[in-house]
Amino acid sequence: MADAVFLALSVITIGSAIAALEMRSLIYGSIALMGTLGGIAGFFLLLDSPFVAMFQLAVYVGSIAVLILFTVMLVKRELIFKKIEDKRRKFAGIALMLIFMVALGSVIMDSGIKSITTNEPAVDFRNIGADFLTYYWPALILMGLILAGSVTGALVLARREDIQNEQRTD
């Protein structure tokens, strides 16, 4: 059975995920998204993987959520508060979500993973570091190249060509 910490974390995570999509203001929505990402970090702590939890906090809550917040601030004010969706599509979306959850949930509940528990000790995070540097090193290098390339691409895309560079020469 799940304990109280798990239940509180799941209420926070799922509730703020719904709030992130349904809040009227995009700014409050991105703050609610921060709540979801932090709740996932809490789940990682419950799963005895503190390294991944800290990585999640540093990358998602620390940088991605702040990046989204600044992008929202660049958008015109009336667009932040405007809701653009039609009612029929919304009901169809809710029906799709419920059908999806019930179908996948019943398949999972009937499968064998319902009875899986463990008493074994958690994986030591030193093993993860060793894995990164031994077995996964080509993937690590590739990931670094992809990160550098995508950040450079993002900078090139967002650059404005219509503004002249005003450099002082005196």
Added chain:
Amino acid sequence: MSNELIDFVLVSIALLGIGIYGLSVKRNAIRMLFAVEIIINAANLNLVAFGRFLPHSGGQTLALFSIAIAAAEVAVGLSLIIVAYRMYQNIDIADFRSLKG
């Protein structure tokens, strides 16, 4: 450990459903990016949960790779949204019909 694997998998399914709802209903580009983030986080939760219950270190390693790639994806996606906003003065994806030059 008092929590079972099925609890984490059910939370992950709920987050995935919410993300699919957001992707199919919302027309605001930034909100669709929120939905994509929620789906990616559901996948990461599944990876770490199965890695904990096997137990095997591969789940956490893959989750770390996935988080790093998601950071790159968000950077590119947000700059695409900014470019589209500059071109159309709107973030409604129904306006992004003509993507030529």
